[in-house]
Amino acid sequence: MIAEFGLAALWLAAALAALQLIAGALALTPRGGTLGGIVRPVAMVQGVLVALSFAALVVLFAQTDLSVELVAKNSHSMKPLIYKISGTWGNHEGSMLLWVMIMGLSGCFVAAVERRLPELTMLATLAGQAFVSLGFYAFLLLSSNPFTRLPSPAIEGAGLNPLLQDPGLAFHPPPLYIGYVGLSVAFSFAIGALVTREVGPAFARAMRPWVLGAWIFLTLGITAGSYWAYYELGWGGWWFWDPVENASLMPWLAATALLHSVSVLAARNALRAWTVMLGVVAFSMSMVGTFLVRSGILTSVHAFAVDPERGSFILGLLALNIGGALVLFGLRAASVTEGERFSAASREGALVFNNVMLSAILGIVLVGTLYPLLAEALGAKVSVGPPYFNPVSAIFAVPMLMVLAVGPLLRWRRDSLARIRPLIAIPAVLLLGVLIWAGSQAVGLLPALGLALSAALGVASLLPLKGRKLRQVKLPVWGMVTAHFGIAVALLGMASDAAFTTERLVAVQPGDTVEVGPWQVQLQRIEPVAGPNWTALRGDLAVSYKGGAVAELHPAARTFWAPPNETNEAALKTRWNGQLYAVLGQETSGGRWQLRLWWKPFVPMIWYGGILIALGGLLALLGRLASDLKRLVARDKIAYRRSRQGR
Amino acid sequence: MSDQKPTSRWTLWLPLALFLGFVALVLFGLYRPADREVASTMIGKPLPEFTLRAAAPDRPGLTRADLADGQPRLLNIFASWCVPCAVEAPQLAALKAEGIDIAGVAIRDRPEDVAAFLARHGNPFSRIGADDRSIVQLGIGSSGVPETFVIDGKGTIRYQHIGEIRPEHIALLREKLKEATQ
Amino acid sequence: MIRLLLTILALVLALPGAAQDGVPPAPYANVQLADPAQEAQAHALMLTLRCLKCQSQSIADSDAPMAGDMRSLVRERIAAGEDPEAIRAWLVERYGDYVSYQPRVTSLTWPLYAIPLLLLLGVAVVLRRRLRRGGDA
Structure with a gap:
């Protein structure tokens, strides 16, 4: 029954999405009449229905209803409940349903709350949202129905892979989809504004919280993913410029640019066409990323089989949504003027610089990611990796970070560099000083630049607070300062890891002591330990920093038996100034064990920085929501008074 | 409100053009034949110098000179720990039965494992070199096991077959060997 | 992101676990060169060479036995005084541009x-x- 209920709710939601699209579109025509009135309620009911459908699937997974094909294929009665639930979205069909549910709920929320925009723009926005959703509904109902019943129930489910039972793995998709869907809402606003040509500050203010929210989640997603790769892969690397990583970076770059251009549009009514374009690009990048990852098109040798059918469907959706939006852009953007003017030395000028540079970096990541495919089309295989991405993106990132240090100090519209010269003297001196010092330490050019920029930006990012009463500083300003400071912190971690990491690969026997950087590491013993579905050989390491207190570390080599597999569990010792990273390798001849040790000064700053950046976003979002709420209340009061006066 | 037009009209269509290029590219990617192997770029080039000790007790080891004695032959890269290598054993035996000489290179393998493997799946090799550190494998641009190379009489690599030899591949290998004779 | 994880998992699963081949790794697969300057050179090069058996990993970051053999080859040649770019060129001659992450x-x-x-x-x-x-x- 539950499966049938879920399917019925899904069909109904899809039908309502169609109604929402048609009614919204007709209401925009002169003969639309009162049809527009139903769009908001329909959007709300649609959201509720798709949420019910998703809830039904969760229940099926929680109960391990083996008469449902999807459950039988992806779950198992013996799984812990929490992984049964996360199994709902741990497969293609379920994750699509999760996506469309978040989208439906967002539409529901927009329909219920957003009152700032002209009504026609709102209708166009909701129709756009319905259009995008309809594609996903069609995908689900026509080719990936999650509720299909088996002719006869399975005896047991197929999925009990212990490796997939990891909290990080199980719970990272929802935040990621919230990020993507947030950008889809921004996309719909952009479409709505293009259709009615109402691109202005009101549009920017309506769009901003969605962009901010999406951006916070994307930032956290990338930060967490990078940390996961760092500790789980056992080689101490945190970013590989892997196609899948790039697929997650591209929407973030676009969203970061959009976030800043939306601010310009909201505050100064400038950069109109550009903001609309970025709104389209940001969501495009979410879909492109999803497509690249899902279709398996870019994974290289010995990879998953490419699934042309599924890939084609997502590509079809992509072409329809993005192609359509770009046609609309081509037709309409010429009539959207750029808006207010500003001089080069102004806040807007700095933000334009930021936007252009971010877009260029986005372009490079996209080109570098797709190039192997292009080369293959031309008949050759090439690899594009860190030696390409690092320097080439730095060409654009370095000037951008320098402007980032200055930009927030500039006034809107018109300012002069002479005015802020005393302020930026300190960061400028720091930049040069650290650069010279790093040069004397013989670190590479990029790490040296990173260290210098990090120092300069760390100070410069706090300067907007100078001379202000901290209590009176508004939340969005706190948010900006925190996020920019977070960039400096993350940059410190990245540059320091590249410049100062010490690596030791040794074969040791119990009792041996190894030095790595300031650490002394002694292998005390190797002992077998047993876990629920694995056995492991665990190394007991006694580690001490500069001869100080001794701590224990336990890197292990685990052997799983179902399915047979071996993993290395790295052990980390974190100090304020860095991390000791230990991995136990294989046994070598003569009772010796391979040990991989790294001392990575300041490396955790990468992820602390990421968290700070997201926190900055959160502060800004809270500030914006609070002022939106205030405005809403004030307007209601005025409306109330007017209605009384009118009486 | 401002008066100027933002940009000329054609640039407004630029994003769409780029996007269409992207779609065309990935469409190709979706439907291209599945070519996921790393092919050697040593085809047509001479074998590098090498000397490998014997990998099995009853066959001699392998040097480059053994492969440049005027006679074309197959060079089979295998390992006892590799499952597809066992799968291709009947095909190697069939080629051997036709009088084709097959030299073997065992990758990272212990003599007793190689001996057990050959006892179980047959031994079509006239010589087997033990490549404990992938020296020959890296030297000829091979990236996995099993792989089979056609070597002509001068010790030049003429053809590379990646993966196990299935019955349908035998004719092609025969053909390539014939070409190598000329 | 889920695919990144799955990709990595599949990669881990696909590793032909070292227990399968009984031979100890090549001398410099997991042993650093004594000269720190040479080791730094070798490490920098290894980070830019693709592990042919893996998915999106450099030979510096891989547990695959073949990556170990490639590391040893790199270190031995660096120790013999060969230029890193000459080693890259040697590998590119054999495997094409695919083997190098630096186009x-x-x-x-x-x-x-x-x-x-x-x-x-x-x-x-x-x-x-x-x-x-x-x-x-």
Whole structure:
């Protein structure tokens, strides 16, 4: 029954999405009449229905209803409940349903709350949202129905892979989809504004919280993913410029640019066409990323089989949504003027610089990611990796970070560099000083630049607070300062890891002591330990920093038996100034064990920085929501008074 | 409100053009034949110098000179720990039965494992070199096991077959060997 | 992101676990060179060479036995005084450009370097137009 209920709710939601699209579109025509009135309620009911459908699937997974094909294929009665639930979205069909549910709920929320925009723009926005959703509904109902019943129930489910039972793995998709869907809402606003040509500050203010929210989640997603790769892969690397990583970076770059251009549009009514374009690009990048990852098109040798059918469907959706939006852009953007003017030395000028540079970096990541495919089309295989991405993106990132240090100090519209010269003297001196010092330490050019920029930006990012009463500083300003400071912190971690990491690969026997950087590491013993579905050989390491207190570390080599597999569990010792990273390798001849040790000064700053950046976003979002709420209340009061006066 | 037009009209269509290029590219990617192997770029080039000790007790080891004695032959890269290598054993035996000489290179393998493997799946090799550190494998641009190379009489690599030899591949290998004779 | 994880998992699963081949790894697969300067050179090079048995990993970051053999080859040649770029060229001669994460400029790859230059030009033009226009208005 539950499966049938879920399917019925899904069909109904899809039908309502169609109604929402048609009614919204007709209401925009002169003969639309009162049809527009139903769009908001329909959007709300649609959201509720798709949420019910998703809830039904969760229940099926929680109960391990083996008469449902999807459950039988992806779950198992013996799984812990929490992984049964996360199994709902741990497969293609379920994750699509999760996506469309978040989208439906967002539409529901927009329909219920957003009152700032002209009504026609709102209708166009909701129709756009319905259009995008309809594609996903069609995908689900026509080719990936999650509720299909088996002719006869399975005896047991197929999925009990212990490796997939990891909290990080199980719970990272929802935040990621919230990020993507947030950008889809921004996309719909952009479409709505293009259709009615109402691109202005009101549009920017309506769009901003969605962009901010999406951006916070994307930032956290990338930060967490990078940390996961760092500790789980056992080689101490945190970013590989892997196609899948790039697929997650591209929407973030676009969203970061959009976030800043939306601010310009909201505050100064400038950069109109550009903001609309970025709104389209940001969501495009979410879909492109999803497509690249899902279709398996870019994974290289010995990879998953490419699934042309599924890939084609997502590509079809992509072409329809993005192609359509770009046609609309081509037709309409010429009539959207750029808006207010500003001089080069102004806040807007700095933000334009930021936007252009971010877009260029986005372009490079996209080109570098797709190039192997292009080369293959031309008949050759090439690899594009860190030696390409690092320097080439730095060409654009370095000037951008320098402007980032200055930009927030500039006034809107018109300012002069002479005015802020005393302020930026300190960061400028720091930049040069650290650069010279790093040069004397013989670190590479990029790490040296990173260290210098990090120092300069760390100070410069706090300067907007100078001379202000901290209590009176508004939340969005706190948010900006925190996020920019977070960039400096993350940059410190990245540059320091590249410049100062010490690596030791040794074969040791119990009792041996190894030095790595300031650490002394002694292998005390190797002992077998047993876990629920694995056995492991665990190394007991006694580690001490500069001869100080001794701590224990336990890197292990685990052997799983179902399915047979071996993993290395790295052990980390974190100090304020860095991390000791230990991995136990294989046994070598003569009772010796391979040990991989790294001392990575300041490396955790990468992820602390990421968290700070997201926190900055959160502060800004809270500030914006609070002022939106205030405005809403004030307007209601005025409306109330007017209605009384009118009486 | 401002008066100027933002940009000329054609640039407004630029994003769409780029996007269409992207779609065309990935469409190709979706439907291209599945070519996921790393092919050697040593085809047509001479074998590098090498000397490998014997990998099995009853066959001699392998040097480059053994492969440049005027006679074309197959060079089979295998390992006892590799499952597809066992799968291709009947095909190697069939080629051997036709009088084709097959030299073997065992990758990272212990003599007793190689001996057990050959006892179980047959031994079509006239010589087997033990490549404990992938020296020959890296030297000829091979990236996995099993792989089979056609070597002509001068010790030049003429053809590379990646993966196990299935019955349908035998004719092609025969053909390539014939070409190598000329 | 889920795919990243799955990809990595599959990669871990696909590793032909070292227990399968009984031979100890090549001498310099997991042993550093005594000279720190040479080791630094070798490590920098290893980070830019692709592990052919793995998915999106450099030979410096892989547990695959073949990656170990490639590491040993790199270290031994560096120790013998060979130039890192000569070692890269040696591998590219055997495996094609695929083995190197650092694309060479060839008739096939020049756009990789031309596009950033074009972008730079485009950036300059856009900035000039945007920022000049409002200048003294």
